[in-house]
Amino acid sequence: xxxxxxxxxxxxxxxxxxxxxxxxxxxxxxxxxxxxxxxxxxxxxxxxxxxxxxxxxxxxxxxxxxxxxxxxxxxxxxxxxxxxxxxxxxxxxxxxxxxxxxxxxxxxxxxx
Amino acid sequence: xxxxxxxxxxxxxxxxxxxxxxxxxxxxxxxxxxxxxxxxxxxxxxxxxxxxxxxxxxxxxxxxxxxxxxxxxxxxxxxxxxxxxxxxxxxxxxxxxxxxxxxxxxxxxxxxxxxx
Numbered sequence: 297x298x299x300x301x302x303x304x305x306x307x308x309x310x311x312x313x314x315x316x317x318x319x320x321x322x323x324x325x326x327x328x329x330x331x332x333x334x335x336x337x338x339x340x341x342x343x344x345x346x347x348x349x350x351x352x353x354x355x356x357x358x359x360x361x362x363x364x365x366x367x368x369x370x371x372x373x374x375x376x377x378x379x380x381x382x383x384x385x386x387x388x389x390x391x392x393x394x395x396x397x398x399x400x401x402x403x404x405x406x407x408x
Numbered sequence: 409x410x411x412x413x414x415x416x417x418x419x420x421x422x423x424x425x426x427x428x429x430x431x432x433x434x435x436x437x438x439x440x441x442x443x444x445x446x447x448x449x450x451x452x453x454x455x456x457x458x459x460x461x462x463x464x465x466x467x468x469x470x471x472x473x474x475x476x477x478x479x480x481x482x483x484x485x486x487x488x489x490x491x492x493x494x495x496x497x498x499x500x501x502x503x504x505x506x507x508x509x510x511x512x513x514x515x516x517x518x519x520x521x522x523x524x
Contacts (some may be wrong), residue, residue, distance in 0.1 A: 300451075332515075339412070339501070340515035341451075385452070393443045393505070396513060400451040 297316035298323045302386045309376055309406050317371040317402045319360075319386035327355075327388040329362055329369040330396065334383045343371075343384070376406045410436045412504050414516035421492055422524055429519045431502035436444045437482035438504035442513065443475075446499040458485050492523040 302319040309315060321329065333354070344353030347376040348363035358373045369386060386399040411434040414430040421427050430505040431441060440459050456477050464477035474496075476488040485504075489496055499520055503513040 306451075337517075339517040340503075342512060384502055393440065395444075395454045396452075396503075397454075398444075398448070398451040 298308065298388060298390050298397050299329065300386050300388055300397055300399035302384075302402055304400055304402060306403040306405055309404070311378055311406055311408050312375045315371070315373040315376045315380075315404065317384055317386075317404070319369045319371065319399060321367050321369065321386075321388050323367075323388055323390050325390055326364075327343075327390040328392075329360070330387040330389070331358070331360055331369070331371050332385040332387060332398075334401075336382070340385065376404070378406045378408050380404060381406045410434075410504075410506060410512075410514040411440045412438075412502065412514045412516040414492045414502060414519050415459070416519060417517065418520045418522075420522045420524065423493055424491055425519060426488055426490045427492055429489075429500055429502075429521075431463055431487070431504070431516050432515070433483045433504045433506070436504075436506040438485075438506055439482065440505050441479055441485040443477060443485075443487050444501045444505045446501060446518070448514075452501060455487075489521065492521070497523045 299322045327345045332340040332343045333343045344355040346353040346362035352361045360371045383401045385401045387396040413432045415430045442457045446452045455470045456464040456466045458479040465499045479485040501518040503515045
């Protein structure tokens with residue numbers, strides 16, 4: 297069936313460090329891929345998305361590229377900030393209008 | 409942007425009682441709402457999909473008689489945990505999309521349920 301696997305963390309970084317959070321997926325067909333972020337005490341927010349192979353989603357300095365050949369959608373940021381501390385969820389949707397399938401989430405903690 | 413609220417944000421109840429959680433889309437009409445459950449250090453698990461005016465579609469393993477979902481209007485869906493037990497303690501999150509086929513889901517802040 298469809299599933300998402302992401303590194304569990306926690307990931308602890310110093311400010312301005314490079315961030316990578318790995319995400320791979322298993323799905324039939326061509327799903328859309330998403331990264332959601334959950335800041336402490338808040339609901340999930342869409343960070344970025346990609347709907348087809350080789351698409352790159354980007355937002356707030358974060359990027360992820362839809363790699364069909366490796367079934368991956370790794371999240372990267374060149375220079376993290378303390379304000380990026382949150383839980384990050386990779387997700388897929390195999391058909392428009394259906395529910396998201398989430399990975400387990402990765403906690404990122406950035407210190408100054 | 410689109411806002412989804414949940415009420416209450418936190419609830420503590422005695423075993424055997426029922427608890428109702430509301431999910432509202434504040435500035436858009438949600439044709440579809442989803443209910444998820446999140447366990448500690450676990451992913452969000454989809455419980456059911458709710459379309460306005462029709463019965464909810466439950467995921468395998470989710471007891472529909474225990475987790476009653478009502479989507480009576482385009483801005484409100486409710487989840488009622490009936491005869492709650494300690495194992496029902498969890499974090500419940502709803503999300504909404506404002507038209508069929510849209511790619512974006514908007515999430516509520518979640519409701520923490522503790523059953524004593």
